Amino acid sequence: MQPVRRKNPFGITKAVDLNNEQIEQLWVEMVIDDSRIKPEFDHPASPMPTYILGAKGSGKTHLMRHQSFELQKLRYIAAGKTIADGIRDDGYLGLYVRCSGLHSNRFSGKRQSDEVWTQLFSFYFELWLAQHALRLLCEIIANESEQVDLEITAEIITLLDKKPTEDIKSLSDLSAFFAEQQKKLDYQINNCLITGVLDPDIILTAGNVIFGIPKIVSEKISFLRDVLFVYAIDEFENLTMAQQIHVNTIYREREPPSTFRIGARTYGIRTYGTNSAGEENLKDSEFTEIQLDSKLRELEAQYNAFSRSLVTKRLSQLGSSDAGQLEQHFASFDGGWRSPDWLEVIDSDSRERPHFKTLQQLVTKHHDDLSYPEILHAFSKPESPVLEKLNIMLFMQDWAKGRDLSVSFKRVAAEMSAFIKGEADGERYKQALGHYAGDLSAQLLRDARKPQNYGGIDNFVRMSAGIPRALLTILRSVFEWASFADERPFEGGLISLRSQQKGVLDASDWYFSNMRKAGPDGIVIQAAVERLANIFRINRFSDKPVEISLCSFSVSEREISDEARRVLGLAEARAFLHRIPGGQKERNSEDVTAKFQLSPMLAPRWDLPLSRRGVVTFSAEEFNAIFDASRDDQYQQLLGGWRSKVNAPFRRASKQAGAQIGLFDD
Structure with missing residues (x-):
């Protein structure tokens, strides 16, 4: 009899595909000691408007939905609390909406002016x-009297600019x-291109109702008196x-x-401008x-x-009887x-x-004065x-230095013995x-025509780099x-290295394709990242790597070309590159330049390391050659230069100004 195939516990990776009960069941609290940010992860505590920004899949929607009234209510039921007691204890009421529900692209064109659409x-x-606020309040105050x-x-109706003719009593x-x-407005908007007519009856002034409702109910309902009303607006990037x-x-x-609280992807904030005399909202003044x-x-x-708890909860919630220590699987x-x-x-034979x-081959061709059998021994x-x-790498370092x-x-053999x-x-x-073991292991695996090792839960977490959906995608594929x-x-079996490697590569390909921007700029991002990764790969699999486990770089952003800076910004916004806080203090100039790491999710595509150790400093010209597609000739020269300086017989060249000195260089 054919065994029944289990449902993949990591099959759903998007919060929008989970219902309210699943959001609550799969919620994992992040343990944070920093009192400045912990409250905002736990619950909305500050009256200051807050942007929750992040890459696609970083958990924005899950966090915001978890703080919505629909989820608050589930927790009250589980705790045996009334809605009144629960909201009073929480101190906030979450009113969650998604901007995709607005279909914002409808508010343009159709033979109408921009001014009309702005007002509409x-x-x-x-x-x-x-x-949305009224629907929640209907449930929240259901136990209050009809009076x-x-x-x-009646008080809310007074907020309107035009009193309704309908008999409204609740x-x-x-x-x-x-x-x-x-x-009615939807009907007019959908037909105005054909009819040429928009005749809305605008019965209110912006802000009067959405701010007036919380004021009125907090004065009338005792358990809402000290409650913060949070309009949680998600997918803000969908607005023009x-x-x-x-x-x-x-x-x-x-x-x-x-x-x-406004949720958006990192690239989703188009402006901080306002209609308030052209003023811009300022961070830490108008928002956090x-x-x-x-x-x-x-x-x-x-x-x-957090990631381990997330995985364990997925396994336990979906029926796994053997979550246990994750490493054992x-x-x-x-x-x-x-x-x-x-x-x-x-x-086995050296x-x-x-x-x-x-x-x-190298010694025989370039150093006939040496005895290869002696070196081999x-x-x-x-x-x-x-x-x-x-041993060979240290020998190559001496070769490159002309020793x-x-x-x-x-000497190398004696040091090994010691x-x-x-x-x-x-x-x-x-x-x-200690420094080069990772790169040397990678070279050995490649020489043996074996895949690189990215297996194990710690590596999966490291690859995801703060993006939980990336972790779930890896595990889904594995x-x-x-x-x-x-x-x-996760049922007593052992997941092979082969299955882990195939899953990791699938997830890396998904990331490379899924995270990019649509259209021509998406291709530009991918091309620039691939050119960068090629340099890192040349270094890793060379005779004499100039940097250890190279997957990071620094560059002076003010000196690079406009196009290279634009592509760098796109790659960072789409999480192909991660900016490292604090930047890089250059050894020669003492300048602090911007530092970036290639997303570890992309490392398996080019057999690169996951962890950040060595950092290469690019000059403006080198960086422009990598990130400006129009400079392919310069890029090819750069590639050739890298190959020559890290592979025997080595190109002897003076270091460029600002170049970092390798760990074991003189």
């Missing part, structure tokens, strides 16, 4: 938010009235610049007890800001713990220099290993291919091994491959 959007936006409902409704009636007004200006104006002129994925990357230990490869795992992938074959360590690779190689190989014995003379060798291979993932 203002009216429509007010109706939209007011309906209270009638009084609140919040429910008023909500239905606003819905009918919106429906003119529409964002309207919202900016509204939150600038907000009235207590109301505030705003949480850069979600950037903050999660800073909180590395907390993010790792994944096969691993020990790349340490003593590890016997190497002998399963590398030829003479037949690719690194010695290559060394033999000195460098061979059959039980530890990693040490053999390190006497007949002395060099003997290191193995734990003697002081092996300290330099030990330090080099789970699918493991299931296909009948490995019974």
Whole structure:
């Protein structure tokens, strides 16, 4: 009988695809010690409007929905609280809406002026938010008397510029009235291109109703008296610049007890401008800001713990009987220099290993004064291919510096012997091994035609770099491959290195395709990142890497070309590159320049390291060659220069101004 295939517990990666119960069930609290930001992760505590920004999949929607009344209510039920007691204890009421529901592209063109559309959007936006607030209040004050409902409704009606002719006696009636007004407006908007007519009846002034409702109910209802009313507006990037200006104006002129939390992708804020005499809203004056994925990357230990809890909860909520210690589910490869795992992938005879074959060719061709058999004997360590690779790399460093190689190989061999014995003379060798082990292991795997090792939960978390959806996508793909291979993932089976590698590569390809901007600029971003990654790859798999585990760079943003700066901004906004807080202090000039890391999600595409160690400093000319597609000739020259300086027989060239000195360079 064919075994029943389990549902993938990581199959749903988007918060918009989860219902309210699933959002609550899968919620994981982030443990944060920083009192400045912890409240905003737990619940909206500040009356200051807040932008929640982040890359696609960074958790903005999940966070904002978790703080909505619909989810608050579920928690009250679970805790056995009444709505009144729950809201009083929380101190806030979350009114969550998504801008995609506005279909904002309708408010333009159609033979109407921009001024008309601006006014019409203002009216429509007010109706939209007011309906949402009224629907929630109908439920929240359901236990109040009809008289209270009638009084609140009557006061809200006084906020309108034109009194309705309809007989409105309750919040429910008023909500239905606003819905009918919106429906009429929808009809006119949808037909005005054909009819050429827009004849709206604008019955209110922007801000009066959405700020007036919280004021009125907080005065009438005792348990709402000290409650913060939070208009949580998600997917703000779907609004045009003119529409964002309207919202900016509204939150600038907000009235207590109301505030705003605005969710948007990193690139989604088009303007901070307002209609208030052309003033711009200023950070920490009119609003605060949480850069979600950037903050999660800073909180590395907390993010790792959060991610593990997220995975465990997914497994337990969807019926896994064996969540346990996550590491136990994944096969691993020990790349340490003593590890016997190497002998399963590398030829047991040192003479037949690719690194010695290559060394033999280079020495024979360029140094006929040396005895290759002596070098082979000195460098061979059959039980530890990693040490053999390190011996060759240190030898190559001396070659590049023009040292006497007949002395060099003997010194390296002596240092290896001292290191193995734990003697002081092996300290330099030990330090080099500590720094370059990752790159040397990568070279050994490539020489053996084996995939790079990105397996294990810690590597998956590191790859995701503060973007939980990226982590879930990795695990979704790994789970699918493991299931296909009948490995019974998370049910007592062991997920093979092969399934992990295939899943990681699928997730990396997804990230490369999914995170880019649509249209020509998306291709430009991908091309620039690929050119950058090619340089990092040349360094990693070279005879003498100039930097350790290179996946980061620094550059002076003020000196690069406008086009290169534009593409850099696009790549950062789309999370292909991550800006490193604090920048890079250059060793020669003492200047502080911007520092970036290639997203670890992209590392498997080019067999690059996940962790940031070495940093290369690009001159403006070098950076322009990489990030400006029109400079392909310069880029090809740059590639050739890199290959020459990191591979034997080495191009002897003076260091450019501002270039970083390698760890073991003189």
